[in-house]
Amino acid sequence: MMIPVSEARKLIDENCRGNRGEVLRLIDALDTALSADVLSPIDTPPFHQSAVDGYAFAYASWNKKAALEVIGEVQAGNMYAQAISASQAIRIFTGAPVPQGLDTVVMQEKVEVKDNTIFIKDELLVSGANVRRQGSQTKTGDAVLKKGHRMTPASISFLASLGITEVPVFAQPHIRIIVTGKELVPPGGSISGGQIFESNSFALKTALKAMGISPVSVEVVEDDEAMIMDAITRALDSDIVILTGGASVGLYDLVPSSLAKCGVKEIFHKVKQKPGKPFYFGTYGDVLVFALPGNPAAVLSCFYEYITPAIGRFTGRQYQKRLKMILAHDFQKKPGLTTFMKGKTKGNTVFILDHQESYLMNSFAHADALVELEEEREVIQKGDLVNVLMILF
Numbered sequence: 001m002m003i004p005v006s007e008a009r010k011l012i013d014e015n016c017r018g019n020r021g022e023v024l025r026l027i028d029a030l031d032t033a034l035s036a037d038v039l040s041p042i043d044t045p046p047f048h049q050s051a052v053d054g055y056a057f058a059y060a061s062w063n064k065k066a067a068l069e070v071i072g073e074v075q076a077g078n079m080y081a082q083a084i085s086a087s088q089a090i091r092i093f094t095g096a097p098v099p100q101g102l103d104t105v106v107m108q109e110k111v112e113v114k115d116n117t118i119f120i121k122d123e124l125l126v127s128g129a130n131v132r133r134q135g136s137q138t139k140t141g142d143a144v145l146k147k148g149h150r151m152t153p154a155s156i157s158f159l160a161s162l163g164i165t166e167v168p169v170f171a172q173p174h175i176r177i178i179v180t181g182k183e184l185v186p187p188g189g190s191i192s193g194g195q196i197f198e199s200n201s202f203a204l205k206t207a208l209k210a211m212g213i214s215p216v217s218v219e220v221v222e223d224d225e226a227m228i229m230d231a232i233t234r235a236l237d238s239d240i241v242i243l244t245g246g247a248s249v250g251l252y253d254l255v256p257s258s259l260a261k262c263g264v265k266e267i268f269h270k271v272k273q274k275p276g277k278p279f280y281f282g283t284y285g286d287v288l289v290f291a292l293p294g295n296p297a298a299v300l301s302c303f304y305e306y307i308t309p310a311i312g313r314f315t316g317r318q319y320q321k322r323l324k325m326i327l328a329h330d331f332q333k334k335p336g337l338t339t340f341m342k343g344k345t346k347g348n349t350v351f352i353l354d355h356q357e358s359y360l361m362n363s364f365a366h367a368d369a370l371v372e373l374e375e376e377r378e379v380i381q382k383g384d385l386v387n388v389l390m391i392l393f
Helices: 005-015 153-160 200-210 225-235 255-261 296-315
Strands: 021-025 054-057 068-074 088-092 104-107 111-114 117-120 143-145 166-170 175-180 217-221 240-244 265-269 280-284 287-292 322-327 338-346 349-352 369-373 385-390
Touching (some): 005 296, 143 153, 200 240, 240 296, 296 369
Parallel strands (some): 175 217, 175 240, 322 349
Antiparallel strands (some): 068 117, 265 280
């Protein structure tokens, strides 16, 4: 029995059993999501720090009509530990610690230097100017990045500045891909007599790569039950198994029966959608098993609509945006099935492309979105809002 798209999404979500955490070196954590809050081990800045090249002095005791005696200097990486009186100042450079007892820095452009004295010419100078206060960015124990935060180059730089070298993140799922079909020939070979070049593994591998995930294995097998079952058995030690081809009800569509014989529990088989009506989902313990039709456009449509969000449950990430956009032209479809149409966006509008059949990839090669048209929706007019899934990460 076919189920609606909304039910298929719900059942997949309910059967995602959670995720694993791991600790990665900070430099290896790009594009992962934190599995726990990260706490700052230090104050930052760790001391009162000059924000400019200039002169540090005590503002409260400053006689604005008198010169300040410059008695030394301090560079970044050094400390000045000698006593400093109210009428004295220290030459200081950006990033250097402000000596104890001083609280303000005047920019070097705002002083008149004469021998070893300075006259401050900044009428707008206020107490505390040009000083980065200790802990003004973070204090020890602050949760500086929250659980679920996606690690970016800036995030990694930020944590490195706190002295952090490792972070807790959600582990990537182990994914195995099985492509079935006696007619399939690897690209680069030659085809004859009913053969076609195999492309589904290329689609899935590169879609995963765009998400920062590499499949554990990719196996291409013929439409032979024993071969398919052997491949499934080997794959069931992973977190997610993705099969393509052989998912329908034809004489040589052996995947659903092979999965059942391997102990996979069917959650649903067939969804009220186009393309990808024979879409199958099952479980083997905590392992998620997806069987997709063999047509390339159906493979990618089902991957983006269902498998990508499931992977996100493992990694703690949302890879795609779902938006409402304005349809750029009139469109009509038959009621009864939710349809996923290859689309191209421009600003806040979307165009439904030509060549929508499930075996055609020429339009998919130019698409950046899938337009979801609901089951009973039949006539969509220019200017109507439609649901759009962005498919470029």
